[in-house]
Amino acid sequence: MVTVKICGLRDPDMVAFAAREGADWIGFNFVPQSPRYVTPEAAATLMLRLGKAVPVALMADPDDALVMQIARLGFPVLQLHGQETPERAKEIKSLTGRDIWKAFGVRERSDLGQIGTFPDIDGLLVDAKAPDGAAFGGGHGQAFDWSILKGWSAPKPWLLAGGLTPDNVAEALRQTGAPGVDVSSGVERIRGLKDRELVRAFIRAAKGRPDQP
Incomplete structure (x- = not known):
């Protein structure tokens, strides 16, 4: 079964709704x-x-104080979405004892090469590279060319991200064989605010059960 992460939730009722609908992970964004x-x-x-x-706690280039503050809240997974080096990822893992995921922005096949330089992470997201000049790394609603993943073998458990929606997630899974997917803007009708119908539709499409009541 494909796993699903709904990221960037801010409303307690939406958190409960996404969990009831079958989200495996729910991401909280700590990037100001x-x-x-x-x-x-x-x-x-x-x-x-x-x-x-x-x-899952999403952070970008966090300092030790923030890392420890978030870890103490009980997050089992810390997702790094900035310019962290392999050494910094290892350091955060040692500091917290938590699983570390790293997001990698890709646009072309050669961008996948960076992933193998992070031997100490526990999981990864293959995301669309942010537009030039963007203030933050993800959540821009842009997909990348999934064909660049053809023949690629992930060195760690991974999620596909970047421009996924209820309408295209099934095709994205078919083309990439991803074991899981991550969505944020693709289940929003207003930027930053999740929509229940879209969250439900996305989870059902990703898990192959769109006809469930």
Whole structure:
């Protein structure tokens, strides 16, 4: 079964809804430049509504103080979405004892080469490279050419991200064979605010059960 991560949630009712609908992971965004940013204090409240979903903390180039503050909230997974080096990823893993995921922005086949330089991460996201000059790395609603993944073998468990929607996620999975998918802007009608119908439709399309009531 394909796994699904719904990222950038800020509303407790939406967290509970996504979990009930079958989201495997729910991501909370701690990047201040993002329209989906939440404070650690807000995240602590949101996490009370997770049900069986696993929380993931998204950060970009965090300092040790933020890393430890987030880890103490009980996040089992820390997702790095900045310019972190392999050494920094290893350092954060040692500091917190948490699983570390790293997001990699790609636009062409050669961009996949960077992934193999991170031997100490536990998982990865293959995302669309952010537009030039963007203030933050992900959540821009742009897909990349999935054909660049043909014949590529991921060195770690991975999720496909970047421009996924309820309408294209099934095709994306068919083309890439991804074991899981990550979505943020693709389930929003207003930037930064998730839509229940789109969240439900995305999860059902990704998991191959669109006709369920």
